[in-house]
Amino acid sequence: MMTWLTSPSPSLAATLTAWSEATLIAATLFVVAGLAFEYLKTPYLKKFRLAFPVLAIGGVTLQAVALAGSIWFSVTLQKLTIAQEHQEQRTELNAIRQAGLASLETTKLRNALGNATAAQQALQDENLDLKQSLGEANAEVATLEDKAGIVETHTEQRRLKITDRLALVAALMPFAKQKVQVFSIDGDVEGKKYRDDFVRVFERAGWDHDGQNGVVQAAFDVDPVGVTIILHQVDARHGHTNPAINALIATLKRRDLFQGGGVFISDQVPDGTVKVAIGKKSPEVASRAGPTKASLIRSLGAYR
Numbered sequence: 001m002m003t004w005l006t007s008p009s010p011s012l013a014a015t016l017t018a019w020s021e022a023t024l025i026a027a028t029l030f031v032v033a034g035l036a037f038e039y040l041k042t043p044y045l046k047k048f049r050l051a052f053p054v055l056a057i058g059g060v061t062l063q064a065v066a067l068a069g070s071i072w073f074s075v076t077l078q079k080l081t082i083a084q085e086h087q088e089q090r091t092e093l094n095a096i097r098q099a100g101l102a103s104l105e106t107t108k109l110r111n112a113l114g115n116a117t118a119a120q121q122a123l124q125d126e127n128l129d130l131k132q133s134l135g136e137a138n139a140e141v142a143t144l145e146d147k148a149g150i151v152e153t154h155t156e157q158r159r160l161k162i163t164d165r166l167a168l169v170a171a172l173m174p175f176a177k178q179k180v181q182v183f184s185i186d187g188d189v190e191g192k193k194y195r196d197d198f199v200r201v202f203e204r205a206g207w208d209h210d211g212q213n214g215v216v217q218a219a220f221d222v223d224p225v226g227v228t229i230i231l232h233q234v235d236a237r238h239g240h241t242n243p244a245i246n247a248l249i250a251t252l253k254r255r256d257l258f259q260g261g262g263v264f265i266s267d268q269v270p271d272g273t274v275k276v277a278i279g280k281k282s283p284e285v286a287s288r289a290g291p292t293k294a295s296l297i298r299s300l301g302a303y304r
């Protein structure tokens with residue numbers, strides 16, 4: 001309840017200090033008046049002679065109280081002023097500290113921005129290197145794809161189309177009982193499957209391959225390429241080939257089935273018999289145009 005007296009606010013302390021000083025002045029006036037009345041010897045004042053000492057004593061007492069109050073509130077006001085100054089100094093110091101921290105954060109941010117810029121440049125350089133590496137990798141992939149395409153071209157299974165089978169059967173059927181032997185390269189699985197397509201065509205047309213005796217996997221001095229027709233040497237030289245063989249050769253040319261092979265002669269072929277050799281796949285599509293005269297000459301005696 002006495003906090004206004006023990007811990008007054010600065011404005012209240014200043015007000016109380018002023019009132020204490022005013023009371024001190026008033027008490028001093030009372031003391032002066034009491035002393036003056038005490039020494040005056042007028043009859044009228046003698047009636048109040050006892051009141052003058054009381055007035056003087058009360059004035060001195062009031063003067064002491066007022067002086068004590070003035071000192072108390074002056075000291076309190078000074079403390080409050082000092083505390084306020086300290087608070088202002090702390091506030092200013094805090095402001096300076098915050099400014100220093102802000103400056104430090106700004107420096108850190110600038111350093112971080114510099115590091116980020118350097119990192120970004122490094123990433124751009126790395127990205128450029130990656131793009132170059134990717135370009136080189138794409139080139140290598142393209143090369144590998146080209147090689148894979150070549151390999152796939154050579155390893156893809158050849159089969160006679162339905163239209164090719166029908167054309168061959170129609171051309172060969174009028175010459176039923178024609179003797180034929182069908183060969184493929186020993187160990188060539190793809191060539192064996194392709195050979196079996198021709199075997200079924202010959203069977204459908206009624207040509208005689210003497211069962212398994214005429215369907216053979218053989219080893220050649222030089223592996224044939226594509227589809228090769230091998231004739232008896234004397235018959236080929238003297239033009240004694242029969243219409244059945246002519247029909248077979250003509251149909252293979254017309255259907256573009258030689259695929260790098262051709263017509264060859266050998267003394268190992270029995271008279272009146274035709275050998276059909278299914279060779280390996282042609283390395284070049286251009287070679288599918290059929291055999292040339294030079295190729296026929298170079299291949300004399302190549303098969304047995």
